[in-house]
Amino acid sequence: MKVRLLRTLVYTKRITAQTIQIIIGAALISAAVMFFLLPNQISTGGFSGIATILYYFLNIPVGLSVIVLNIPLFIVVFIKGGRKYFLGALFGTVILSVLLSIFAVLQPLTEDRLLASIYGGIMSGAGTAVIFKARASTRRNRFIS
Numbered sequence: 001m002k003v004r005l006l007r008t009l010v011y012t013k014r015i016t017a018q019t020i021q022i023i024i025g026a027a028l029i030s031a032a033v034m035f036f037l038l039p040n041q042i043s044t045g046g047f048s049g050i051a052t053i054l055y056y057f058l059n060i061p062v063g064l065s066v067i068v069l070n071i072p073l074f075i076v077v078f079i080k081g082g083r084k085y086f087l088g089a090l091f092g093t094v095i096l097s098v099l100l101s102i103f104a105v106l107q108p109l110t111e112d113r114l115l116a117s118i119y120g121g122i123m124s125g126a127g128t129a130v131i132f133k134a135r136a137s138t139r140r141n142r143f144i145s
Helices: 002-040 046-058 062-081 083-103 113-133
Strands: none
Touching (some): 002 083
């Protein structure tokens, strides 16, 4: 009985740490996009970049675009990757989209494109690293080549 309780506590601690890492990573990525890259018309890679382009051409909110664009990938991840990776990717993408929508109402931090590129790249890379360390994803998929 004690072993089962200990395993449950270790599992809960690991899931809590992963959840916090995903939230921090998604916050860094969404802050990079909304405070630096999007206001200076700099596109990122992946679906966030496509969402940025859709924002400028069709005025579709970035957070909504990211969720909609990821739906086909969620299906493939669920089929090929399993439930655990799917839930991490889904959680990361939903948090990213929500934070993109929240940060959309705030003012950009710089209008200098060079500084925006540097700060946005560093923050986006750091956020992606934190999320990958948590063994989750927001936009890239290791199951699709």
